[in-house]
Amino acid sequence: xxxxxTEILDILQDDAKVSAKExxxxxxxxxxxxxxxxxxxxxxxxxLKYKTLINREKAEYDHSEGIIEVKVEPQRERxxxxxxxxxxxxxxVKAVYLMSGTYDLSVHVEASTMKQISEFVFEKLAVMxxxxxxxxxxxxxxxKEHGVVFVEDEKDERLVISP
Amino acid sequence: MNYDKYIAKCVKEIPPSGIRKFFDIAxxxxxxxxxxxxxxxxxxxxxxxxxxxYAIEKGQTHYTSNHGMTELxxxxxxxxxxxxxxxxxxxxxxxxxxxxxxxxxxxRAIVEAGDEVLVPAPSYVSYMPGVRxxxxxxxxxxxxxxxxxKYTREVLEKVITEKxxxxxxxxxxxxxxxxxxxxxxxxxxxxIIKNDLIVISDEIYAELTYDYKHVSIATLxxxxxxxxxxxxxxxxxxxxxxxxGYVAGPRELVDAMVKIHQYTILCAPAAxxxxxxxxxxxxxxxxxKQVRNMINQYNRRRRFMHEELNKIxxxxxxxxxxxxxxxxxxxxxxxxxxFCERLVKEKMVACVPGTAFGEGGEGFIRCSYAxxxxxxxxxxxxxxxxxxxxxxx
Numbered sequence: 229x230x231x232x233x234t235e236i237l238d239i240l241q242d243d244a245k246v247s248a249k250e251x252x253x254x255x256x257x258x259x260x261x262x263x264x265x266x267x268x269x270x271x272x273x274x275x276l277k278y279k280t281l282i283n284r285e286k287a288e289y290d291h292s293e294g295i296i297e298v299k300v301e302p303q304r305e306r307x308x309x310x311x312x313x314x315x316x317x318x319x320x321v322k323a324v325y326l327m328s329g330t331y332d333l334s335v336h337v338e339a340s341t342m343k344q345i346s347e348f349v350f351e352k353l354a355v356m357x358x359x360x361x362x363x364x365x366x367x368x369x370x371x372k373e374h375g376v377v378f379v380e381d382e383k384d385e386r387l388v389i390s391p
Numbered sequence: 392m393n394y395d396k397y398i399a400k401c402v403k404e405i406p407p408s409g410i411r412k413f414f415d416i417a418x419x420x421x422x423x424x425x426x427x428x429x430x431x432x433x434x435x436x437x438x439x440x441x442x443x444x445y446a447i448e449k450g451q452t453h454y455t456s457n458h459g460m461t462e463l464x465x466x467x468x469x470x471x472x473x474x475x476x477x478x479x480x481x482x483x484x485x486x487x488x489x490x491x492x493x494x495x496x497x498x499r500a501i502v503e504a505g506d507e508v509l510v511p512a513p514s515y516v517s518y519m520p521g522v523r524x525x526x527x528x529x530x531x532x533x534x535x536x537x538x539x540x541k542y543t544r545e546v547l548e549k550v551i552t553e554k555x556x557x558x559x560x561x562x563x564x565x566x567x568x569x570x571x572x573x574x575x576x577x578x579x580x581x582x583i584i585k586n587d588l589i590v591i592s593d594e595i596y597a598e599l600t601y602d603y604k605h606v607s608i609a610t611l612x613x614x615x616x617x618x619x620x621x622x623x624x625x626x627x628x629x630x631x632x633x634x635x636g637y638v639a640g641p642r643e644l645v646d647a648m649v650k651i652h653q654y655t656i657l658c659a660p661a662a663x664x665x666x667x668x669x670x671x672x673x674x675x676x677x678x679x680k681q682v683r684n685m686i687n688q689y690n691r692r693r694r695f696m697h698e699e700l701n702k703i704x705x706x707x708x709x710x711x712x713x714x715x716x717x718x719x720x721x722x723x724x725x726x727x728x729x730f731c732e733r734l735v736k737e738k739m740v741a742c743v744p745g746t747a748f749g750e751g752g753e754g755f756i757r758c759s760y761a762x763x764x765x766x767x768x769x770x771x772x773x774x775x776x777x778x779x780x781x782x783x784x
Contacts, residue, residue, distance in 0.1 A: 235687075235691075238687075239691070243764070246764070250695070250764075250768070253694060253695045253698045253699065254691035254692070254694055254695045254764075255691065255694065256694045256698075384432065386425075386428050386430055386432070387414065387418070387428065388414060388417045388418045388423060388425045388427060388428070388741055389410055389413055389414040389417050389418070389425065389427035389428065389741060389743060390410070390414075390427070390428055390429040390430055391408075391410050391429050391515065391516040391517070391565075391747075
């Protein structure tokens with residue numbers, strides 16, 4: 229049996245809209261205890277935010293996403309943190325990861341159009357001090373994100389009634 | 392032509408399935424939320440499917456040994472030993488076309504005309520017809536809600552006669568969700584030994600127990616020699632459509648069963664056997680992570696359903712196995728069949744009437760929680776409305 233914290237996180241990670249009451253029922257616990265634990269998780273910043281996963285293709289508004297591989301000069305004493313911070317403060321930037329391998333930072337950006345992303349790269353990112361090179365990749369279609377499949381509606385293929 | 396005179400008497404005598412009738416009603420409706428499904432809502436893990444596709448690509452499209460591929464039986468042997476402390480040699484294992492075939496060859500290997508076989512009631516729909524088709528007499532053993540639908544020695548002693556040859560152990564149970572603990576099993580085995588019965592233990596839901604670990608009756612002292620253990624991949628690995636099960640037991644009984652198996656089936660499907668090898672190998676390597684994750688998901692839904700149904704006055708005992716709850720609907724004064732028929736027509740929620748599982752099922756309905764939490768929540772909402780609108784809540 230996993231501990232209550234892990235269970236709560238596991239349930240909320242899959243569906244942030246599940247209420248404390250429902251979680252309590254699923255785990256065989258008291259509602260107040262679950263609500264208190266969730267509050268604690270929020271205060272401790274274990275739970276950072278509840279967001280919504282959107283299929284932009286269906287939402288029908290202009291939207292573009294890209295992933296940029298960035299090679300940087302790490303700085304003495306500060307390593308990669310300082311340059312990462314300068315990058316992630318831009319609104320367009322949705323995620324920044326320090327990577328192992330042939331480049332250093334993986335920068336995920338979002339904007340209304342591809343043009344805006346391009347402009348961001350050559351006006352803001354590529355010219356920044358400490359950046360050696362960038363390679364930009366545009367996302368053409370999303371198949372799966374955060375464990376959710378985008379391209380097909382998963383149907384229940386089972387018989388309605390079976391023994 | 393008058394076909395009636397050609398159809399065998401024992402086939403004619405088997406009543407039509409109680410599930411079939413209900414299936415016809417429910418499957419004609421759109422937007423039904425079904426709590427009537429007796430199989431996992433998970434799809435087979437992709438690594439298993441992928442391996443089967445590869446097996447077909449590389450030409451694994453032939454007959455296998457009657458017993459099943461050696462590698463599969465080695466994996467089954469390891470699995471049974473590690474998960475359930477059941478120790479069988481690979482020559483004491485047959486891979487079958489689902490646990491259903493395993494049941495069939497077990498019945499046919501031991502039952503002679505007139506032999507009595509104890510069949511739990513309520514229980515899985517195949518036991519009774521299976522015994523009858525083998526020429527035996529299926530004797531129902533009533534299990535009751537007051538006793539959490541378990542066998543007791545008193546009830547067994549009452550139904551055993553000198554013609555009784557075997558008893559079916561159906562735990563964890565479909566439709567009730569009942570299990571029997573080690574202590575409870577110990578309490579009945581001397582009745583079985585004293586009356587020299589063979590046990591056919593259907594352990595297809597063995598992985599799906601909650602709070603208690605499944606104990607196979609074959610692991611109890613003096614029982615292995617008289618037990619036929621049946622299991623399969625359908626429930627633990629979400630592989631119902633692959634039709635892969637197995638049976639393990641004493642060599643002489645297995646040899647008798649393989650005789651029927653080799654002439655009627657020949658072997659379990661080769662690609663499914665390859666899939667079974669992958670399922671067991673990978674899970675073994677990963678410490679049964681996928682299985683544990685699945686059990687954890689079912690457990691949440693189980694607690695949810697048990698609590699919510701009790702809350703709206705459809706009392707049910709806490710099921711400790713399988714993926715069913717079996718609430719009592721007697722306070723509505725409807726029969727199980729009427730309740731389910733009205734529920735699906737008025738609120739589009741499909742459950743299975745308890746009577747589909749034989750004697751003792753009247754007054755109960757089977758609700759499967761092998762369905763998403765959203766579906767379960769919606770179903771509870773609709774059942775609540777159904778009860779309120781009819782003045783039962």
